[in-house]
Amino acid sequence: MREWLRKLRNEKGLTMKDMGEKLGISESYYCAIENGDRQKKMDMMIASGLATIFEISVLSIVTYEEQWKN
Numbered sequence: 001m002r003e004w005l006r007k008l009r010n011e012k013g014l015t016m017k018d019m020g021e022k023l024g025i026s027e028s029y030y031c032a033i034e035n036g037d038r039q040k041k042m043d044m045m046i047a048s049g050l051a052t053i054f055e056i057s058v059l060s061i062v063t064y065e066e067q068w069k070n
Helices: 003-011 016-023 027-035 044-054 058-069
Strands: none
Touching: 003 027, 003 044, 003 058, 016 027, 016 044, 044 058
């Protein structure tokens, strides 16, 4: 589970449905990303979208992903 992603989402007060809409994907697909079932190697389109939503750099997303994998 990507706890870092859940934490950032909750800090912004967003639901999984909100995230799916903002990223242009279904709520269930977003849920699978957050749970670590999909996008095991996160693509740049998703990383860029998350960076925009959370107002952080793509590098921060990459760093969170590296820490999550370890």
